[in-house]
Each structure stands twice: as C-alpha cells, then as structure tokens.
Amino acid sequence: DLLNRIDHESTIFSRCLQGSEFKEALSAFKEKRKPNFHKQTA
Known part of the structure; x- marks a missing residue:
C-alpha cells in the first residue's frame, strides 16, 4: 500500500x-x- 501511495503522489507531483x-x-x-x-x- 505504501508503494501505491508513493506512486500516486509521484503522478500528482509531476502534474503540478x-x-x-x-x-x-x-x-x-x-x-x-x-x-x-x-x-x-494567450
């Protein structure tokens, strides 16, 4: 579960x-x- 959370955070951070x-x-x-x-x- 920790790895899934880290992966999710990485995805969101890259969008930012x-x-x-x-x-x-x-x-x-x-x-x-x-x-x-x-x-x-523009």
Whole structure:
C-alpha cells in the first residue's frame, strides 16, 4: 500500500510541475523577481 501511495503522489507531483503556476514560479526565481500568478495566457 505504501508503494501505491508513493506512486500516486509521484503522478500528482509531476502534474503540478507541468502547470503554468510552476513555470511562472520557476521563471520568477531565475529572474529574481516576485511571481505574477495573475498573468493572462494567450
């Protein structure tokens, strides 16, 4: 059961890393600025 939970968490975490919020947070970190999560995407 523990391995199933770890696998499930891994799946969810990988989805989070693909989201626009993560991309903005990473860009802001690299550019040493505050993240803007209110951006409109085209």
